[in-house]
Amino acid sequence: MLQFKTELNLPDVGLTGFETPLAEEECAVQETLHRFAKEVLRPLGTALDKMTAEQVVAQGSPFYSVFAEFAKLGVDPALFASLPPETGLRMESMIAEELGWGDSGLALSLGIASFPMQVALAAGKQELVDLCAGRIGCWIGTQPDRGSDFQVFDMERDWPQGAPGNQGSLWAKVGVDEIVINGQSSAWVSNGPVAQVAIAYMGADYGDGRLDKNGRPHGVAVIIPLDLPGVSRGKPLEKIGLRALPQGEIYFDNVRVPKRFAVALKDEYYGSFASVWSHAGAHTSPIFTGLARAAFEMALQYCHERKQGGRLLIDHQLTRYRLGDMLRRVELTRATARRSLAFARLSKRCHPYVTAANKVTVTEEAMKVVHEAFQLFGGVGTTREYPIEKLFRDARPSLIGDGESYTVIMRLGLLCQQLYAEGWSNP
Template sequence: MRLSKELKLPSISMTGFETPLSTEELAIQNSVHLFAKNVLRPLGQELDKLSAEEVIAPGSPYYSVFAEAAKLGLDSSLLEQLPPEMAVRVESLIGEEMGWGDPGLAISLAAAGFPLEMARAVGNQELMDLCAGKIGCWMITHPNKGSDVTTYDVQRDWAKGAPGNKGNMLATVGKDEIVINGQCSAWVSNGAVAQVALGYLGADYGDGYFAEDGRPNGVAAIIPLDLPGVSKGKPLRKIGQRSLPQGEIYFDNVKIPKRFAVALKDEYYGNHTSAWSYAGTHMGQTFTGVARAAFEMALQYVHERKQGGDLLINHQLTRFRIGDMLRRVELCRGVARRSLAYARMTPEGHAYATASAKVTITQEAMKVVDEAMQLYGGAGTSLEYPIEKLFRDTRAALIEDGENNLLTMRLGFLAQQLYAEGWAQN
């Protein structure tokens, strides 16, 4: 037991009731916070007022975010130099600050580097060079294969007697070449602006699109988007995260070398779940930052607004509501970091486990943002206050990167699978 000799307020930091951070961690946190405050938040608010077409137009301020982010000098190579526990904490601090600034831009920056991170993970220098300095995207959802991409166990998790869903992005894999046809969905982050993609496609290796059990065959590959046969649809018009350009990408007999594949037939689903798990951890940190931003906005407002002859914060009910919001922000942070640590450090992670954390965090963030908006009263619905933007931005998070109810169902299915292997039977 640690004893105090006098009554003092608790230690507190930007990230709440934080264990002491090292000098290096504080320096990184402060630099990213300033970037989020001075670049991401004002830029996100500016882009929110533009049309989807204006956001991606040549000369749009959107493109400035990449050069500004590059000045931070933060990438996976930095994290690799740190002890594992510290690397997780630093990655969490960075992600939270980015989300605090603007969730749409935070997701755009993360998606932009996804193909490069995959190239690094498989150790392919040619693909690293191909992706370096380019805006990337992650093509995994198809127009007719949205949540179906999360189906791994066809025999127990699919309609009896029916083959799985091979999707709309299809590849024919030959000896030296892959030919791609079809399209990804409109929800691909950075799809409207990407120069290179990490794509997950249904694949025919010469024996059809399905394995004997009906599960679709697949291929994961790095795909340059300046090749003949590649075209893009209009950018998606959305209610929230308008700073994140999304849209379809079409393929008409697009040919890439087979060596651009990062996972072929037998490795496809293992790579698939690893990529999804990696992406899900970013969602957790990002929307922890969003929850914190909403809480801080509400905390400031209740110290300025008077009702009943006194500041809102001096009313007992307001204090309860502020306390409840702070509790939920801390819950988001705890779950986000535990999920991140599990994904980065456990011998065998799983996307269903990471995805379930994304559900908890985004739903708690939505509650915080909703309560913050309620504390603003009528002013919260006004476009003059930033809280309504956070409300729109966060609502999308309950669907993106996997719809929350479906992901919770997948977690229940995972519990069923683990129980069959002897888990929780002690």
């Protein structure tokens, strides 16, 4: 219903833009996370960014302090489940955004660290929950010769006819009581160099070969303690951005895991994998919304300090247009991220092509915001004196990680084809 005002005033605005009114509990959580992001994540991320990859993961590195500091906040997934769905989703999104505002690399590391635990909880296996408790986790999916190919679900439409599927270079032999794992992950395993436990999705042989009748690889999802015999690591990657997020390959040489550590066997594998990837994409989006917001705020402040043409930058019409366009895009990323999170959490038939495509929208728009902020800083933005150059470097890998943009959107087009065949948008 239309509401009349008796006077002209500025709009309600908060940390996360033009929000509808927040509950007292939401405000308290948001303020706590913002303080943590400002006082812990941002300075720590800045320090780690200047270190080598091996220094970041070395014993005694300040990197490890982030997990203990974050644990003190008491952010528990059970909290979201106890709230009304809309409130829980908004709070979860706001928390991830604040973490991304502080440092996107550390935000990703914190989120991925709990991934095996979340999978164990979803599978309802208390033994695995206990195994993951208090440990840094990682998610193993891609392999050196099986990057985007792990996204292939529909062999008929998405793979050369008659050709066998890509089995990958990491696979498992599934026996009666144990699973034997050989091969290696890709170098892009987030938290790979520091993780103590992994949730791994890989090809599998159940005794009848590694491919089904359509040529699609069989698979298994299993939680793996990374202190088992036969597990080793590669060197952590040196990257242009997200340097506070350790990434590197993990090798497996006849690693034996009890079969009861599996969370998805043969017939459940692809459904489980789709659920996990949907969850990952939905959680990534608000983190990079936070990064975009950080870039906008830095540019807004700088435009109130820097003079050109005899006046502050903010007093030029073109500057106002550019800032307005940046804020518009931040609002777009936030709206998309929340819708994606709601779809992943509430839909009974979520799908990773949807949440991954939403991640593309968020990261592409975030990159535009960071680029424009970088331009407003001018030459000084290219120096380490101003943090905008770090945000620029941190934003760029987001267009590739968790699904390279072009490949994901191509598969969204494939999903259009699949849904149309089932009667969607077909009058």
